[in-house]
Amino acid sequence: MVEQKEDSLAKYWTRYDSKERWIRYVIYFLTVFAVVWAVKDIDIFWPWVWDAPNQMQNLAVRMWPPELGAWSAIGAALLETVHIATLSTMLTVFVALPVSYIAAQNTTPNRATLWLGRTILVSSRSVNTIIWALLFVAIFGPGVLAGILAVMFRSIGFIGKLMGEAIEEIDRKPVEAMEATGATRMQVVFYAIVPQVMPAFFAIVILRWDINIRESTVLGLVGAGGIGVLLQGAIDTFAWQTVATILIGIVFLVLVGETVTSVLRKKVL
């Protein structure tokens, strides 16, 4: 009797067994250690940190009220931003589709092309739009063309990767049926693969267009056109009230982009 009672007392419920607990403690310890190390090691001038709320309030005060006089220039720049996003998305499609074709395991002609396709996608995706813009501004000079190319080079990886995944998920049977009738490679692509990936294609392109609008708003900070050029100019001249107007314009543009995307998505899909 007594023994049994002790036994039941010893076996109280715990959520984790001892091994899990140890792993947890080690992870906690490592996290705390990393935080301490990062805070100690990072090159921070602490008085600035404590002063930050003050400074930000100051900035907000200087931004008020927004200067509405320059609205026509801002409107034109916003339109240019939309053009950059749209043109680059359109151009991307022509490059991304062939790349996704060779980067999909079931359609790629051979292993070499598979790896070529994947390399293109990975290198496009891992370099940020701004870094692409930096490169193209150095090559083609400041302007819209550098922006379009930058957004395009970043989008190739995005659209190509998702389209490649869509192609990998198609139903194999129509392809086999077409091949059995002796259809050429091109015919198989256009009559068996394309109709199956069409909905995915529109969803991906619409999504990327929305992202590209956001990305295009910052291209100008490295000189690649769009509203960012005005923003950088206004910040450099300390015209904080104009900065406020530009920021409102950007929020407006992003919201419009989101609305258009959701309407398109409902219409098309």
Next chain:
Amino acid sequence: MTPEQQQPRLWKKAPFIANPWLRYGLIIIAFAYLYWAVSTIPFNWQRISEGWPRAMRIFGGGFPPAFDRGELMWKGFKESFQIAFLATILGVLLSIPIAVMSAKNIAPKPIYFLGRAIIITARSFHPVIVAILFVAAVGFGPIAGILTLTLYSIGFVAKLLAEEIEEIDWGQVEAMRSVGAGYMATLVYGVFPQILPRQIGLSMYQLDSNLRASAVVGIVGAGGIGATLMNAFGRYDYDFAFAILILIIGIILISEAISGWVRKKIW
């Protein structure tokens, strides 16, 4: 045989858009837009035509990439990692209360709108724009980077976490309430255990995405490897810049793999 039967009956692929007016209308609109957009954009063709020799010079100067200034690179990457890490911790800690505020099922209406407003504000600007504002407010260096990425993390993590809270199994919350537990106890024992796996997955994802973003916010002066890259580019130090670029790509791939592995283990 009648002549009609001798004619071969050709099958035609059904058009993607059934209505011919809409179909051709859309094509015309697309071309009209293209014409309008291209004609209004100012292209400086003379400068663009110089692009090829310039590209040659840049790539010629960039190869082979110079990995010899290891210390400078290490400093930049270390700072980028610290920025990303601290911003993730801060952002995730802050995003928990904000997510609770913006979950429709556990927050009162006014608090809910406040929470959503915070999320929408944090999400509406590209991190680079936020970074440039913080650089203007608190000066060059990693603080601006940490603040930017914290805000960026809040926008993403709090939004997805709030959605997760809205989808929890309500039975456990009800059970807690029926035994008389208070609001905090319900939250800690009824709600958080249900969102914890998702929370850890999101944090790992956010760490990865902050690491990517930290390379970029440096370009506008918010510290980290981006600042090193920008300097190298500005001084036409293309071989050093390309070395940094290659390392950035490599580190992003590794961090993507690690974060993917952790998320797969947890989910």
